[in-house]
Amino acid sequence: MSSAVVESSPVGMDCSAYAQGLYIDGKWVPGGGITVIDPSTGNSIAEVADATVGDARAAVDAAARAAPGWRATPPRQRAGILIKCFELMMQRQEELAYLIALENGKSLVDARGEVAYAAEFFRWYAEEGVRISGEFMTAPAGGNRIIVDYEPIGIAVLITPWNFPAAMATRKIAPALAAGCTVVLKPASETPLTAYALAALYSEAGIPDGVVNVITTTNPGPVTAAMLEDARVRKLSFTGSTPVGRLLLAQASKTVLSCSMELGGNAPFIVFDDADLEAALDGAMLAKMRNGGEACTAANRFLVQEGIHDRFVERLTARMKALKVGPGTDPDTGCGPMITRKAVDKIEALVAEAVGRGAKVVLVGKGLDRPGYYYPPTVMVDVSPHAEMARDEIFGPVAPVYRFKTEDEAIAMANDTEYGLAAYIYTKDIRRGMAVSSRIESGMIGLNRGLVSDPAGPFGGVKQSGLGREGSHHGVIEFMEAKYIATSF
Numbered sequence: 001m002s003s004a005v006v007e008s009s010p011v012g013m014d015c016s017a018y019a020q021g022l023y024i025d026g027k028w029v030p031g032g033g034i035t036v037i038d039p040s041t042g043n044s045i046a047e048v049a050d051a052t053v054g055d056a057r058a059a060v061d062a063a064a065r066a067a068p069g070w071r072a073t074p075p076r077q078r079a080g081i082l083i084k085c086f087e088l089m090m091q092r093q094e095e096l097a098y099l100i101a102l103e104n105g106k107s108l109v110d111a112r113g114e115v116a117y118a119a120e121f122f123r124w125y126a127e128e129g130v131r132i133s134g135e136f137m138t139a140p141a142g143g144n145r146i147i148v149d150y151e152p153i154g155i156a157v158l159i160t161p162w163n164f165p166a167a168m169a170t171r172k173i174a175p176a177l178a179a180g181c182t183v184v185l186k187p188a189s190e191t192p193l194t195a196y197a198l199a200a201l202y203s204e205a206g207i208p209d210g211v212v213n214v215i216t217t218t219n220p221g222p223v224t225a226a227m228l229e230d231a232r233v234r235k236l237s238f239t240g241s242t243p244v245g246r247l248l249l250a251q252a253s254k255t256v257l258s259c260s261m262e263l264g265g266n267a268p269f270i271v272f273d274d275a276d277l278e279a280a281l282d283g284a285m286l287a288k289m290r291n292g293g294e295a296c297t298a299a300n301r302f303l304v305q306e307g308i309h310d311r312f313v314e315r316l317t318a319r320m321k322a323l324k325v326g327p328g329t330d331p332d333t334g335c336g337p338m339i340t341r342k343a344v345d346k347i348e349a350l351v352a353e354a355v356g357r358g359a360k361v362v363l364v365g366k367g368l369d370r371p372g373y374y375y376p377p378t379v380m381v382d383v384s385p386h387a388e389m390a391r392d393e394i395f396g397p398v399a400p401v402y403r404f405k406t407e408d409e410a411i412a413m414a415n416d417t418e419y420g421l422a423a424y425i426y427t428k429d430i431r432r433g434m435a436v437s438s439r440i441e442s443g444m445i446g447l448n449r450g451l452v453s454d455p456a457g458p459f460g461g462v463k464q465s466g467l468g469r470e471g472s473h474h475g476v477i478e479f480m481e482a483k484y485i486a487t488s489f
Contacts, residue, residue, distance in 0.1 A: 013098060015046040015193060022049045022216070023199040025062035026209025029055065034189050034216055039105035039337040040327035040372045048192045051215040053226045056184070059213040063155045063182040064232050066210030071152050071180040075130045082126035082174060084205035089119035089166075089198075096197065100165060101328035103191045105337040105373070106291045108328060114291075117453065118166035121174040121471075124455040128476050129178030139486070147485040152180035153258060154234030156479060157227045159248075160195075161240050162188035162339055163294045169195055171459070171470050172237045173202075173212060179479035181235065184213045184227060190339055192216040228252055235479060238262070239296075242419070242464050260468035260478050262296070262460060264393050265421030268414035269299035270436070272407075273307035275426035276448075281315050283450030284399070287424050289323070289377070290451070292335050293397040294343075296465075297422040297444070297452060300394055302401040303410050309403050313381055316399060317363050320377035325368065335397055337373045347375050347396040354380060354387040354400065385413065407436065415441045421461035422452055443469075 015036070021028040031049030038045045051059075070078075089096065097111035106114070135148035156176045160168040169185055176183050187195035199214045217223045227233055228251055235258050238248055242264040252259050269287055271280045287299035304312045323334035338344050344367050351365050363379040375396050383390065383400040390400070404410045414423060423442040427433045437445045443461035444452045453459060458469035468478050 018193040018197045019046040019048045022051055022055055023214040024059050026203060034218055036103055036193060038102055039339055042371055045102060046193060048216050051217040051223055053222050055215055056223045056226045059184045059215050060227055060230050060233060062210040062213050063184055066208055067182045070182055070211050079126040079130050081206045082122045085202060086119045086122040088201050088205055089115060099197060100194055103193050104165060105328045107333045107336050108331055110291050114164055114167050118170040120455045121170040125174040125178035128473055144486050144488045149483045150480040151483055153479050153481050155232050156181050156183045156235035156237060157233055158183050158185045159238045160187050162190040163291055165191035165194035168239050175475040176479045179476050181479050182211045186215055189216050189218055225251060228257060234258060261466040263466040264419055265296040265465055266300045266417040266419040267297060267422040269302045269424040270410050270414060271304045271312055272427040273305045274428045276428060280426040281319060284316055285319055286450035288399050289397060294395050299424060301390060302399055303404050303413050304401055306403050306405055313401050317379045320363055320379055323377050325374055325376050335377055338375055338396055341373050344373050344375050347398060350389040350394060354383050354389050357384040357387050359383040411439050418464045420463035421465035
């Protein structure tokens with residue numbers, strides 16, 4: 001069918017309209033088995049299909065059949081389809097945002113922002129896809145010419161997490177399609193409805209059958225293995241935890257599969273004494289509380305110089321306390337629920353462990369006794385650098401604040417992690433800001449900014465935060481192979 005999008009008002013949204021089955025070869029394959037939970041209540045809102053190994057193989061078959069035609073489609077024609085995807089997403093921004101808020105729990109403000117961000121990848125790669133250029137040069141010895149052509153890498157398996165169900169999908173799908181690749185998307189089983197709603201939208205935009213396939217499963221190990229072991233699959237793009245990324249890399253090594261990995265983070269947020277305090281607080285709230293802290297780029301450690309430390313803590317606490325905790329679909333909500341009860345339990349354990357090491361809870365520090373999976377905005381001080389929350393992603397609305405004296409001390413603290421995805425620095429001294437940025441081991445730096453994500457920027461990390469980049473012109477190259485031709489004429 002051409003569309004699974006409900007045209008009624010968001011308040012009357014029928015989530016079952018987005019749960020018509022697996023999306024394979026432009027058709028809906030009926031099924032059930034995966035219950036979708038509204039984290040604000042703990043209640044079921046829909047049931048989606050649970051893919052088998054056979055379904056995964058069928059999805060790869062569909063992508064393989066569609067590959068020659070899509071590869072041969074002129075770049076300008078592909079670009080026109082991507083622009084249509086952008087336009088449809090923006091036309092339905094409110095509806096998609098409400099759906100995200102329902103199945104993910106994030107506030108409507110965050111969800112609207114995610115839809116706009118997700119849509120922009122289609123517009124960006126519509127523009128990039130018609131500008132993919134090769135190389136031509138004379139060999140240094142003068143005996144031949146060197147020609148480099150960039151070709152689609154082939155069928156791509158895309159695996160995305162639950163925290164940004166629209167953006168994580170389009171950040172991979174858009175460049176893959178711009179490059180001329182066909183794809184199989186496996187979204188998180190916690191938030192599948194957005195992926196299926198977008199699949200219907202892609203069809204409506206004119207993406208041919210089989211070019212984009214979407215499958216959900218509760219058995220990701222065998223299902224993913226079946227796809228990665230298929231010789232026709234030549235690319236894996238994964239966003240998720242570092243431990244799972246390591247397992248997938250090991251699996252992909254069996255067929256020497258090209259891999260892009262966007263993995264975990266432990267972002268430091270450094271505030272120097274000379275920083276604009278209000279600007280730093282604005283950035284802190286954005287970097288910490290976007291999506292309720294459930295983001296790999298979220299500020300995980302606030303490193304604040306001693307001269308401004310107490311004022312920063314006082315005002316951050318006031319801002320965090322002012323946030324209304326409630327369902328993501330409530331327009332007044334500033335902090336929605338966490339994704340699952342397990343997520344709340346993890347946050348509670350991290351806070352308790354830090355308190356056991358001497359940390360002090362300035363604000364709240366425990367879950368809420370109400371239906372749903374809520375953990376309120378929390379501020380902590382005197383957190384030990386050896387606490388588990390200093391090493392692991394908190395993935396929730398907890399802001400631990402650490403005190404430092406010197407620039408070198410801040411840099412050492414910031415780099416004392418196996419991760420290197422994002423970091424944030426606040427200072428009025430731009431020379432200091434650039435110098436510190438160069439010494440921070442991170443793939444992305446927010447210098448006097450609490451947000452780094454942008455389709456035009458290369459998103460990705462160093463160390464154990466991943467491989468490759470998404471966004472920018474780098475993103476489309478991840479889905480291409482360079483072919484070198486030596487010729488004389």
